[in-house]
Amino acid sequence: MAFWRKGIVLVTCLSILAIGLVGCGNFRQTGSTNSIADGTLEPTLQVNLYFSDRDGYLRVEKRDLPDNQRIMLAVMEELVKGPAPGSKLTDTIPEGTVVHSVILDGKVAVVDFSEEIQTNHWGGSLGESITLFSIVNTLCQFEDVERVEITIEGEKVVTLAGHLDLTQPLTPNENLVRD
Amino acid sequence: MSKKLLFQAIIVCCFCFVSMVSAGLAIAQTAVVKGNVVNLRSGPGTGYAVIGEAKQGDRLSVLDTSGEWSKISRGSLTGWIHSPLITVEAGNQTATGQTAVVTGSTVRLRAGAGTSHPVVGEVPAGTRLPVLGKSGDWLNVLLSSNKTAWVAGWLVRVEGSPAPAPSSAAPTPAAPSGTLLPPVQIAVKIAVVTAGIVNVRASAGVSYPVVTQVNQGTRLAVVGGTNDWVNVKLNTGQTAWIARSLVRLEESTAPSTPQNPASSPPTTAVPSPPAGQPGQGSPGGAEEPMPSGYVAVVKASSAGVREGPGVQNPVMCFVFQGERFPVLAQKDIWRKITLSDGRTGWVATSQVNIEKAETPSRDGSFDGSWTLEASESGGRTQIVIKSPVPFEYNTFTLSGPSRLVIDLFGVPNTELPSGSTPHSQAVSQVRVGWQSDAAAGRVVCDLAQGLGLTRHRVEVSPDRKSLKVELWIANDVLDGRVIVIDPGHGGADPGATGPTGYKEKDFNLQTALETARLLRQEGVEVILTRTTDIRLGSTTAEDLDARSRIANQSNADLFVSIHANANLDRSKHGTSLYYHSHPENHVGCAKLARALQASLVKELGRKDLGIFDRQFLVLKNLNMPGALVETAFLSNHEEERLLAQDWFQNRTAIAIVDGIKAYYNN
Numbered sequence: 001m002a003f004w005r006k007g008i009v010l011v012t013c014l015s016i017l018a019i020g021l022v023g024c025g026n027f028r029q030t031g032s033t034n035s036i037a038d039g040t041l042e043p044t045l046q047v048n049l050y051f052s053d054r055d056g057y058l059r060v061e062k063r064d065l066p067d068n069q070r071i072m073l074a075v076m077e078e079l080v081k082g083p084a085p086g087s088k089l090t091d092t093i094p095e096g097t098v099v100h101s102v103i104l105d106g107k108v109a110v111v112d113f114s115e116e117i118q119t120n121h122w123g124g125s126l127g128e129s130i131t132l133f134s135i136v137n138t139l140c141q142f143e144d145v146e147r148v149e150i151t152i153e154g155e156k157v158v159t160l161a162g163h164l165d166l167t168q169p170l171t172p173n174e175n176l177v178r179d
Numbered sequence: 180m181s182k183k184l185l186f187q188a189i190i191v192c193c194f195c196f197v198s199m200v201s202a203g204l205a206i207a208q209t210a211v212v213k214g215n216v217v218n219l220r221s222g223p224g225t226g227y228a229v230i231g232e233a234k235q236g237d238r239l240s241v242l243d244t245s246g247e248w249s250k251i252s253r254g255s256l257t258g259w260i261h262s263p264l265i266t267v268e269a270g271n272q273t274a275t276g277q278t279a280v281v282t283g284s285t286v287r288l289r290a291g292a293g294t295s296h297p298v299v300g301e302v303p304a305g306t307r308l309p310v311l312g313k314s315g316d317w318l319n320v321l322l323s324s325n326k327t328a329w330v331a332g333w334l335v336r337v338e339g340s341p342a343p344a345p346s347s348a349a350p351t352p353a354a355p356s357g358t359l360l361p362p363v364q365i366a367v368k369i370a371v372v373t374a375g376i377v378n379v380r381a382s383a384g385v386s387y388p389v390v391t392q393v394n395q396g397t398r399l400a401v402v403g404g405t406n407d408w409v410n411v412k413l414n415t416g417q418t419a420w421i422a423r424s425l426v427r428l429e430e431s432t433a434p435s436t437p438q439n440p441a442s443s444p445p446t447t448a449v450p451s452p453p454a455g456q457p458g459q460g461s462p463g464g465a466e467e468p469m470p471s472g473y474v475a476v477v478k479a480s481s482a483g484v485r486e487g488p489g490v491q492n493p494v495m496c497f498v499f500q501g502e503r504f505p506v507l508a509q510k511d512i513w514r515k516i517t518l519s520d521g522r523t524g525w526v527a528t529s530q531v532n533i534e535k536a537e538t539p540s541r542d543g544s545f546d547g548s549w550t551l552e553a554s555e556s557g558g559r560t561q562i563v564i565k566s567p568v569p570f571e572y573n574t575f576t577l578s579g580p581s582r583l584v585i586d587l588f589g590v591p592n593t594e595l596p597s598g599s600t601p602h603s604q605a606v607s608q609v610r611v612g613w614q615s616d617a618a619a620g621r622v623v624c625d626l627a628q629g630l631g632l633t634r635h636r637v638e639v640s641p642d643r644k645s646l647k648v649e650l651w652i653a654n655d656v657l658d659g660r661v662i663v664i665d666p667g668h669g670g671a672d673p674g675a676t677g678p679t680g681y682k683e684k685d686f687n688l689q690t691a692l693e694t695a696r697l698l699r700q701e702g703v704e705v706i707l708t709r710t711t712d713i714r715l716g717s718t719t720a721e722d723l724d725a726r727s728r729i730a731n732q733s734n735a736d737l738f739v740s741i742h743a744n745a746n747l748d749r750s751k752h753g754t755s756l757y758y759h760s761h762p763e764n765h766v767g768c769a770k771l772a773r774a775l776q777a778s779l780v781k782e783l784g785r786k787d788l789g790i791f792d793r794q795f796l797v798l799k800n801l802n803m804p805g806a807l808v809e810t811a812f813l814s815n816h817e818e819e820r821l822l823a824q825d826w827f828q829n830r831t832a833i834a835i836v837d838g839i840k841a842y843y844n845n
Contacts, residue, residue, distance in 0.1 A: 056751045090748050105230060106221065123675035123683065124745025125757055125809050129793065158295055158720035162668060163757075163807070165796045167295060167771065175791075 043067045047075050048141050050177070051082070051089035052132040056126050057178040058117035058134055059089055072102040072142060076111060079138055092134035102139070102156070107146040108169045109139045114115040115153050121161050133173045140172040147171050210251055210265040212237040217265075219258030223248030230258050240327070241267060241655070269619065277463040279318050279335035282403040282512055282529060288328035292317035295720055299328050304529065305490030310337060316428055333368050333404050333428045336512065340818035368401035368425040370409050373715070377426075379419045381532065381571050381643070382478050383408035385732045388646075390419045393662075401428065402512060403529040407728065409489070410529060414758065417533055420532060422732060423727035424715065466510040473506040475516050475531040476589060478571070482530035488513030495524050501618045502573070506533060511824050521777040548593035549620060553601040559651040560603040566590040569643035574635070580625060584637055586647060587620035593622070605633050605650040606707065624650060634659030636704075656843035658702035663730040665740040666691035666707070667807070668715030672722065675745030677819030683743045684712065686822045691741050693832035701836065706733050720796075727800040737771065737842075738805035739835060740797055743822055745814040752815040753786030754779050757807040759798035767804030771842050775806055778838035782830050785811050785818070808835065 031179060045067035050058040060082055065074050076099040083089040096116035103110045121131065125174075136148040147169035157166050212233045220227040223245040233253070235241060248259045249267070263741035281304050288300040292314035300322070302308070308320035308330065316332040362802040365660070372393050380387040383405050391413065393399070399411035399421070408420045466488065483494040488510040496518065498504065504516035504526075513525045514533065549566040562585075570589035577584060598610045608625040626633045636659070638647045653659050666786070668674030674683030688709070695705040708726045709715060715725035730738045744755065754774040758768040772790040781786040798805045810831050811818040821827045 052746075052748065053749050054750050055748050092747075103230060122745050122747055122814060124812070124814065125742065125791075125793070125795075125807065126751065126755070126812075127745045127747060127814070128745070129674070131611050158718075159420070159723065162672060162674065162723065163793075163795050163797075165794045165799055167796075168794075 017055070019067065029046075031068045045071065047071070047078075048138065049075070049079055049083075050092070050137045051079075051087070052092050052130045052134065053089055053178065056130060058130065058137060058176045059093075059178055061087060061089060071100065072109065072139065072145075075138060076102055076135070079134060093117060093130050094122070094131070096120055102146060102155075105149075107144065109145045109147075109148055110149045110151060111135060111139065112154055117161060118152055118157075123161045125163045128163050129173070132160060132166075132170060133165055133176050136170045137172045137174075137177065191411070199471075210239045210241050210249060210260065210267050212239070212260075213264055213266055214326060214531070217260055219251070219253075219260055221258060223250070223259045225261075233260065239265075242326075266711055274517060277337050279308045279310050279320055279330060279337055280333060281306040281308070281330070282336050282527075286330060286405075288320075288322070288330055289317075290328065292319070292329045293720070294724065295450070296329065296332075299749045302330075304527065308335075310339075333370075333409060333423075339644040347637060369429045370399045370401050370411050370421060371429055372397045372399075372421070372425065373427050373713070374425045374709075377421060379411070379413070379421055381419060383410070383420045385422075385734065387420070388643060390417070390643070391641070393421075394674045398429075399426075403527075407732065415535070416526055417535075419532075424732075425486070426729045455826065466508040468508050469506045469514070472535060474503045474534050475506050475514050475526060476534055476571075477502045477504075477526075477530060478532050479530040481527050483525055484516070484518065484524035485513075486524060488515070488525045489693045492525070495522070496525070497505055499618060503589070507626035510572050518659070547591070549587070549590040549596060551596040551599070551609070551611060551622065551697055553599040553603075553606070555601050555603045558604055559649050559816075560601055560606045560624075562606075562609060562622070562624065562648040562650070564590075564646045564648075570646075571771065572635055572637075572639070572646055574648070580628065582626055583624040583633075583648075583650065585622040585624075585646070586617065586636075587622070587646070588618070591619045592618065592620075603650075605652050623657060626650070627652070654702065656840055659700065659704070660702075660843075661704045661706065661735045661840065662698060662706065663706045663733065663735045664695050664698070665726050665730075665738065666709055667714055667740055667742040667797075668714075669709050669722075672714050672719055674745060675813045677813040677822070678749065678816055679819060680821055681813065681823045682812050683745070686743050687741045687809070687829065688712065689825075690810070690828045690831050693828055694739075694741065694835050697832050697836045698839075706730070706735060707791075724800075726797050730805070731800070731802045735803055737839065738798070738801050738803055739771075739775070739839070740805070740807040741835070742807055742809050743811060743813040746807040746812060747814070749814050752812045752818050753788040754783060755788040755809045756790040757793050757798075757809065758790065758805070759795050759801075760792045761801075766797070768806060770845075771804045771839075772806040774842040774845070775808060775835060775838035779808065779810065779831070779834040782837065783811070783827070 012037050027081040044064040044112055046062050046064050048060045049063055052066055053059045057132055063078055065071060065078065080093045080099055082091040093110070096114070097120070098114040098116070100112040100114065117131070121127070132150065135150065139148050150166055159166055191436055202323065206518065212235050216791050217233050219231040219233060237253070239251040241249050241252050242252055242257065244262065247262050249262045249265060251258060251260050263304070281302050281643065285301050285303055287298045288302060289296040290299050308322065310318050311321055311327060312319040317329045318332050318335065318337070319327055320330050321327055335399040372395050374395060376392050378389045379391045379393055381390050399413065401409055402412050402418055403410040404423065407423050409423050410418055410420055412418050450710055477498050477500050480495045480500050483495055484496050484498055485492040505520060506514050506516055507523060508515040512528045514528060514531065515523055515525050547567040552563045555559050564585070564587065566587070568589060568591060570587050573586045574589065577583050592613060595611050595613060600608050604629055606624045607627050610623045610625070612621045612623070614621050633650055634653050635648060635650045639645070660744055668687060672684065674687065676682050691707060692710070695707055698705045706729060708729050715722045754776065756772040758772040760768060768790070769790070776787070776790050795807055800805060811822055813819050813822055
């Protein structure tokens, strides 16, 4: 009974997200599909993940993800995993970090990370900027997201490593990106 | 298996604890969720997006209502919920029964517990607000609008027992006479000095004279304060001011034992009001006599004198800055004074300084008048002002023609000293006058024209009876400037760490000390935000806030923060400069960053990575141009080795000094 009601709520939440995603011009359907357990086919979507190059700039790695309602969470989970094996790019998120949630609040995506994003961070104005803008640039590829707020263990934070101001949601930084 | 059980038990315990805590932290109106699982929406209607959900029994704070919808908050998330799905509890059921009485002059109310939260309102001194809960130093209070807000604990005095909540809806400010009042407990706040040696000033601002200095760890009773300054009581019984950023506030657990009868605030509970004073209706606490020989000197521009010790008593008259009245008695933050017409009344300690009176001569007036001497030595004009009684002062400059004005509050209004025409490079004439509206002596130095920038420095004697003002024509661009040098990170926050373990906070401090030494040789007044391995506050947020406050309070000309950079990939190396473009001083910040970057790249020979405009917290609130130096990469093997060397730190300091000079020369 309770399970059934929860299911309804989940479906409601997901449909709201799905409605939000309709009409995202940024996306290119790859046309490929994934076979899922009940035999139906799920479409995939090619997304941009921003990782760091050796020179401290952000570069895009493309990855195909299942095109469903949890795509924003999935894209953050992929960012945490790091660049593909054999890539010349490097991680932007400290080891051990877990993405707890991505909630859309108007045009602001609120991403909650575990404390490792702070306690395992290597510091520096550049190091901090690369971590934050890899997250912000990646999430802002979605048309529904204009700004990104970062929380840690559910709490608002003032700064990640003592430099950038996190009291206001961040907008993407294109100056840090190299093609 | 047993591990799993244990883990589950811990989770359950934590959950119970959290529930207990949240039940104790009261809020104005609490919504309890009735439905099994209820949607939270971004607006009041089913047409709005679902942004979260709440479960049966969840307790949420109600912020607003619109039709059949209630706006609620849970943690940082706010949303709308359909009202039939919740039960709203009345606010006073969870009130603590305590009342916060505002002691600071005008106190800000904030949306959350800390200065990083937005200001939602302001309340004047004396306002009484029911206390709902507490978080750290901050109190959650109920406003008359039935909304809640947060107020800094050091700006209020808490009254009333934390016993079970009263059954009446609103707390009564003053009980009718004859009723037994609950025991009054005055929370005694203690300011513990956190910086090395800290100036204690006559009033809330760096322009006020230094009364004394106190060492790190000194504990002082707090009697009031503003957002940036804490009013403390010294051992002498005198009250004075310390910058909020340089102290940590603690609540004293035991009632403080009086050191002498004149200086201790009353901390004991008095069960009923003293009989025979029906008109003064003050809650608890009898007045204590003050030993003779203390005067209250009005420090606010004007202060109300009340018929009794409390804001509920009517104001009988006003007294003005610099006026002095004998003190007869004290009660809480109130002092009973004798007015010039012989009547007595009460003033708040936040409005006056309590001082030991000078012995008047037989006819009741003070002996002598104040004097002024001007002299010239080594290109510097020295003006010495002496008064038979302690005085306050204020200096400011005016242009067209340019002059320096020194106002002297509290000097005797007797014969004025004569002016002077010193044979001086910097000063063409010194004039003396009396400002009757401000009850202040005024000294005006007319500055010599066309000889470059005139600088001045003020020094006050410890007894505040003598003031020395030096004026001179600046030798070069740096002479007489006030520059803040900020060694980044520190204490519990090491900043970045190099591959062999060298810490950024150590490089930052050593290089900052070297930079300060070189700048002082150039005649710069250097203010270091830290001189030891400490963090300025218990969190990084407090630390960064304190750094920019120090700069703003000292009216500095420039702010330079010294750091070392880091990157996950160790191959990254080079020098970079960060600034934060403010709408008003964009040009200054970018120009400073460019000048520093050019100088550092030339002197250190590392790779030029350029300057970057980024929203850095330490630069965000500065009132002057500021920049953050990322000298080189501590994460890089070669640069870590360089950063740890004395000579490299010295070269960095030289480059920063040259960069500042270039900034001023262009």
